[in-house]
Amino acid sequence: MMDAPVNLLFIEDSRDDVQLALLALERDGLRPSWKHVATEMELREALKSSTPDAILSDFSMPEFDGLAALKIARDFAPRVPFIFVSGTIGEERAIEAIRLGATDYVLKDNLRRLGTALRRALAEARDRERVRAAEEERARLVEILEATSDYVGMSDPQGRRIYLNAAGRKLTGVPEHPAQGALSPEIYPGWVREIIQNEALPAAAREGLWQGETAMLDSEGKEIPVSQVVIAHRASDGGIRFFSTIARDISERKAYEKRITYLASYDALSGLPNRSLLGDRTAQAMTHARRVGRPCALIVLDLDRFKLINDSYGRSAGDALLRQVGERIRGAVRDGDTTAR
Template identity: 65%
Template sequence: MDRTRIQVLFVEDSEVDVELALRSLEQGGFEVSWDRVDLEEDLKRALGSSKPQAILSDFSMPRFDGIDALRLSKELAPGVPFIFLSGTIGEERAIEAIRLGATDYVLKDNMRRLSTVVRRALAEVGERERIRVAEEERARLVQILEATSDYVCMTDPAGTITYMNAAGRKLIGAPESGGVGKSAPETYPAWARELIEREGTPVASRAGVWNGETAILGADGTEIPVSQVIIAHRRPGGEMRFFSTIARDIRERKAYEARLQYLVNYDPLTGLPNRDLLGDRTLQAVAHARRAGRPAALLVLNLDRFKLVNESYSRGAGDTLLRMVADRLKSAVREGDTVARLGGDAFAVLATDLARPDDVLAVARKIREAMHSPFWLEGRDLHVTLSTGASVYPRDGEEFDMLLRNADAAMHRVKADGRNGFQFYAATMTRQAALRVELENELRLALEKNQLEMHYQPQVVLANGRIVGVEALMRWNHPQRGWIPPGQFVPIAEDSDLIHPLGEFALAESCRQIRAWGDAALAELRLAVNVSAQQFRSPGFVNAVERALRAASLEPRSLELELTEGVLVESRDRTVAVLHGLKELGVQIAVDDFGTGYSSLSYLSRLPIDCLKIDRTFVSQAHRHGQDAAITQAVISLAHSLGVRVIAEGVETVEQLEFLRMHRCDQAQGYLFSPAVEPGAVARLLGDGSIEPSAGKLN
């Protein structure tokens, strides 16, 4: 058996008693190194030179009292066990000795206890030393934690805070108690709390540690971004003891990253997107344009004679002017368009979601108007002009670099031609201009050679499916190009003088066809004919309508002219006069695409209208019970309150139909019933008298 080495100091006047004690210790498994003193001076010297592991003292000695030895030992060697080994100590004295600091006592006639008492005393000393060291380590750790600038928090397994350091208390605005007893999740915003509960704590419990970026709620409730580590602490048996969290405030880092990101994407002088961000947005615009089948345009704008500003004004005047130009450009473009600075005195505008390529002209015109007023620079008026070039997706390119290069080339062509102007990318516009000229010429021939046809889309009563009217829609059957959609040739007609003969043809042919169906006793129908803004504003429009009615011998009440809101809000006095002239003829008036314009309800209520038509863009989503549904319901209610009919356009699904029926819409038209078809197909539908939705889509 291994023996325990021990250093013992005897305070004893009897060498025999020392021998007996040594024999008892050796029998108890100790290997003893020892010394003996019996005077106070010797005890002081012995304790001064070395510290024994145990002091065994007699209680009564001729030259040295045991209690004095105890007091001296506690003063000079306070951590060393002091055990009385005496034959004369009584119980009362023993209790008093222990009260004064003695570790234990052993009677000399019961020496067998000595090794047990010594071993227990040594174990207690070892445990006290371990506790002392642990407390010192804990104190050092707390001192370090209190001094660190990072948030440190400890919680029990249930999430209750048991400790929070000074940095943590300062971060969350907690009192000196550090939020002890508070639930740790309360210190996080909802999204961070959910992340920690879903990922942080489970991963730490499983793997021992988790780290990530979260946020802590500051004293004022603001979110403080932090880099956080969660550590799980377990007992040797695997039972969870507590969790510790270390979090570092990363607000400065986030702000720095945001600043870097800003500088990567924005021009520091004007705050506009830079070339890189413009490129990203152009890619997005091209992707959207490809899905939607609509063009987008990129305009490059350059300040004319900007060099003179730098030469004529102070050093910073050029930068001031660039910032003012940037502000005006932002105010001139549409919502959703992007103004960017390419560098120097060059800017760019990304115009998205255009109806047709020529719409970019309207964007350029607004920019030109925005630059018309002089700039007030250093006490003087300064007139600034722009040279602008534009490229259009997809005809001028499908990638940002190509669109930018082509727009820049068009801009330099403007510079070469004398500045202060606008051009499209030259080669592409030549082809487009040629095509428009060709179509315009061929459209004139189409009128002469009867290539234009009128098709008709039935309008039905939702209650029973009865056909009560048709909308007349023009079609062009080109001998070489085939069927050309109205969206391609009507804008050309509107930009030329052809819209008037086209409108007259549509009106005359449709009136003739309605009268023909009436003569054939198929039905008495209401004829709806679209009227363009140019037709409506022409001086002889009312007379032209009267001539068409008279030529077809058609009752005026059978004709309904459809006008958009945009037509109605322009030149209001003249509009009201023309409408009253039409009503005197007995013609009905419908507001087409209602809800997409800007007419006021008070103005609308004063107009002599008979019908509101709900635009197909609202009808298509009405059954989904969103904003479009609310608008559709509002138009129906408005029509009924005004005492006029309401027709829904573009009805294509049974769900849309049921929604309209539920909300008491009067009539509808759309592919669910029938597309616009040629007169013979309409005659067959009229023979049936009504249309069931399942019978729609006749060709």
């Protein structure tokens, strides 16, 4: 099976040596397309115009130096394999060249090794590129996670924290460096720990994902209501590698819901039960009165000439009066009685 075409750049003063190298590569099953340069200027122009898959360079040339060529190649194409193909390079120079960034070296009197060296260099370059791409992907992901306003955390199957983003550290008061290694349940109040251990983690392990509303503890130990998702991430063998959790602070939503619920039963101005809650409590009182055989009473009060206060002093004065009257009536009745507006 023939290899895929490989784009080579030769740095060589002898065209015959280039042809010998190409012949050795073709005999080894490689399909090279190639370009040949012999001077520093030609090398710079070639690297500016395109990036080869690999560079094969002589070490000693009348008008150019192999180490200088290596430096230029590292500046223009640092991830491209660079192999010295030379008849004069000694062991000490070869070691120095590799220390400076060369990938390998092959002697011209042993070109049978060139194909193997080139294949290995290309494979290693592909591996490095995959690692680099994965690291860049991870860096981009971390950048996104650090920028999001949601809590994002990761823990191993034993519950030890692996990662906690900036929003999570801010929410829980965990400093940046100790974010790893600590037990994740420490950020939860007791009642939530039971949910996480007995419901969320088993459900995520079984179904891949769990979501619900819980709470986390801030740096002062105050409960912060959150909407939370727990995800189980598995390895190729099916075992759980780690758990991740995403949580969003829903304090404002909870406060709004609480306010809506309150206004559904209470008068916004006086804070007294409204008509709806009065009807419910009246029905309860009448039911209780019939059951125990005792009477109950409903007293309706009206403020005489209240409109005169509004017209003379304004609605703010009228509102203040209503609040005062409500507080006084509430203070005059028993705890089990209802004062409504």
